[in-house]
Amino acid sequence: MSEEMKADLELDLKGLLCPMPMVKVSQNIASVAVGGTIRAVATDPGSMADIPAWAKSTGNELISAEKIDGEFVFMVKRLK
Amino acid sequence: METQQMTTLVGVLDQKMNRQLKQYLDICARCAICKDACHQYVATQDFKYLPARRAELIRQIYKKYFTKTGEFVPALYEARDPDENLLDELYESTYACTGCRRCMYYCPFSIDTAWILSVAKAILIAAGKGNEMLGQLADAALFKSDNFEMFKDIIVDGFKDIEQQVKGLTGDPDAEIPVDKQGADILYVALAGAHSILPAAVIFHEAKVSWTLSYFEAANYGYFFGDAVKARKIADRFMDEAKRLGVKEVVITECGHAYRVAEIFHEAWSGEKHPFKVRHILEVIDEYITDGRIKVRPDAIKEPVTYHDPCQIGRNGGIFEQPRNIVRALASDFRDMTPNREQQWCCGGGGGLVAISEMDEFRIKSGTIKAEQIKATGARIIASPCENCRLQMEGLNDSMELGIEVKAIMDLVLEAMPLPGSFAKDASTD
Ligand code: SF4
Numbered sequence: 001m002s003e004e005m006k007a008d009l010e011l012d013l014k015g016l017l018c019p020m021p022m023v024k025v026s027q028n029i030a031s032v033a034v035g036g037t038i039r040a041v042a043t044d045p046g047s048m049a050d051i052p053a054w055a056k057s058t059g060n061e062l063i064s065a066e067k068i069d070g071e072f073v074f075m076v077k078r079l080k
Numbered sequence: 081m082e083t084q085q086m087t088t089l090v091g092v093l094d095q096k097m098n099r100q101l102k103q104y105l106d107i108c109a110r111c112a113i114c115k116d117a118c119h120q121y122v123a124t125q126d127f128k129y130l131p132a133r134r135a136e137l138i139r140q141i142y143k144k145y146f147t148k149t150g151e152f153v154p155a156l157y158e159a160r161d162p163d164e165n166l167l168d169e170l171y172e173s174t175y176a177c178t179g180c181r182r183c184m185y186y187c188p189f190s191i192d193t194a195w196i197l198s199v200a201k202a203i204l205i206a207a208g209k210g211n212e213m214l215g216q217l218a219d220a221a222l223f224k225s226d227n228f229e230m231f232k233d234i235i236v237d238g239f240k241d242i243e244q245q246v247k248g249l250t251g252d253p254d255a256e257i258p259v260d261k262q263g264a265d266i267l268y269v270a271l272a273g274a275h276s277i278l279p280a281a282v283i284f285h286e287a288k289v290s291w292t293l294s295y296f297e298a299a300n301y302g303y304f305f306g307d308a309v310k311a312r313k314i315a316d317r318f319m320d321e322a323k324r325l326g327v328k329e330v331v332i333t334e335c336g337h338a339y340r341v342a343e344i345f346h347e348a349w350s351g352e353k354h355p356f357k358v359r360h361i362l363e364v365i366d367e368y369i370t371d372g373r374i375k376v377r378p379d380a381i382k383e384p385v386t387y388h389d390p391c392q393i394g395r396n397g398g399i400f401e402q403p404r405n406i407v408r409a410l411a412s413d414f415r416d417m418t419p420n421r422e423q424q425w426c427c428g429g430g431g432g433l434v435a436i437s438e439m440d441e442f443r444i445k446s447g448t449i450k451a452e453q454i455k456a457t458g459a460r461i462i463a464s465p466c467e468n469c470r471l472q473m474e475g476l477n478d479s480m481e482l483g484i485e486v487k488a489i490m491d492l493v494l495e496a497m498p499l500p501g502s503f504a505k506d507a508s509t510d
């Protein structure tokens with residue numbers, strides 16, 4: 001799904017160690033409008049739990065979280 | 081501000097009041113010795129970062145509501161209400177503090193400014209002015225444990241990926257990352273990142289110890305946020321796991337504040353004595369090397385290496401020698417920084433500051449003294465057992481062009497171990 005959608009902001013979080021991928025998504029969410037999306041690509045497997053937990057606990061929408069060719073790709077929608 | 085809210089905020093101070101805090105608030109002689117101890121004040125010369133000034137804001141509320149003189153003649157005694165102005169001033173000087181406690185070390189009365197500022201955080205949170213980012217990260221950690229079934233398989237899948245690398249490095253197809261192992265001797269609590277799991281898994285495998293990996297990460301943003309209830313619940317996640325599994329000890333990864341929370345604060349917060357020991361991973365690795373349970377090549381690292389004492393492990397945690405023993409065991413040119421151990425300068429990355437983007441510029445500036453210390457050693461590698469310190473020193477390395485490599489101690493240990501896997505070519509020189 002994340003491959004087809006064009007995000008408002010692309011975040012390259014490859015090489016960052018957890019929890020920094022989650023921290024970066026959190027720091028950047030305010031830079032997209034409400035209803036806007038962030039596509040983030042991380043390489044640390046810990047992000048597969050961290051970023052969804054952050055999205056759900058902050059009331060944002062996790063559209064997708066996928067493992068693609070050894071990378072972790074997230075699409076997050078700002079809801080508030 | 082509504083009178084009702086003012087009463088609530090004063091109530092928070094009242095709840096936190098004990099003999100120690102009262103003494104800290106009464107005793108300050110305003111000698112300002114602490115100004116030369118704080119890396120943030122020294123680097124910025126900004127009055128708001130002077131330790132005694134930060135505490136003074138709480139002292140002003142204290143004078144107004146907890147002393148007779150301040151109550152009756154507030155202007156004379158600089159007694160103030162916790163109004164919006166005071167809270168705005170308090171916010172910046174409080175959340176900027178890394179909690180390094182270097183000011184306390186040099187204060188002639190040992191006033192613990194960081195403790196006073198933990199009370200300031202409680203007041204800010206009660207006023208709805210806690211740092212939003214740190215609060216969000218704390219909530220995300222709790223969401224994971226409150227909805228554990230939603231995350232369990234994802235977390236374990238991540239561990240399985242890392243397990244493949246453990247098999248490769250050890251050359252043992254049966255090597256594993258045990259999870260939820262009842263009766264294991266050690267519960268190892270890592271960070272969410274693979275970098276803190278892989279080297280420890282290899283070391284435990286080679287040392288042939290009985291261990292199991294916690295489902296939960298050691299990092300505790302509730303502590304940085306300043307909410308003792310959330311901080312305790314975040315630590316409860318692995319403390320309860322340790323009790324359930326019946327382990328003999330909980331071993332915390334290379335993370336400063338997580339070690340201090342687990343070793344020093346958690347028992348006080350929970351009001352219960354742990355039925356197990358709590359140690360830092362470097363205490364354990366030092367023991368393994370000394371006892372010959374793992375081998376490291378003595379000259380594995382030939383480039384000059386220096387060591388940064390993370391405040392929460394060194395000055396505030398009492399671990400000084402074990403990391404140095406480890407580095408000396410594998411590096412032929414170890415160079416200590418000056419000053420070091422109890423007196424070392426904070427790098428500027430603690431207190432959750434690496435997560436607060438609006439403080440990025442200030443944070444890097446506050447690391448000027450650390451950067452100078454590193455340069456003076458001429459080292460090419462800086463090792464430090466704290467994630468926040470490493471992130472900060474990577475920032476200093478980039479912005480001040482120090483030309484160093486920043487490493488965890490476990491990474492150096494892994495490079496120095498004669499393993500049949502990826503590092504085998506080095507081992508052949510053994
Ligand atoms: S060194 Fe201690 S007594 Fe002196 S100003 Fe600072 S906190 Fe107060």
Ligand code: SF4
Nearest residue numbers: 118177178180181183
């Ligand atoms: S604890 Fe550290 S950062 Fe905070 S005021 Fe004291 S010296 Fe400064």
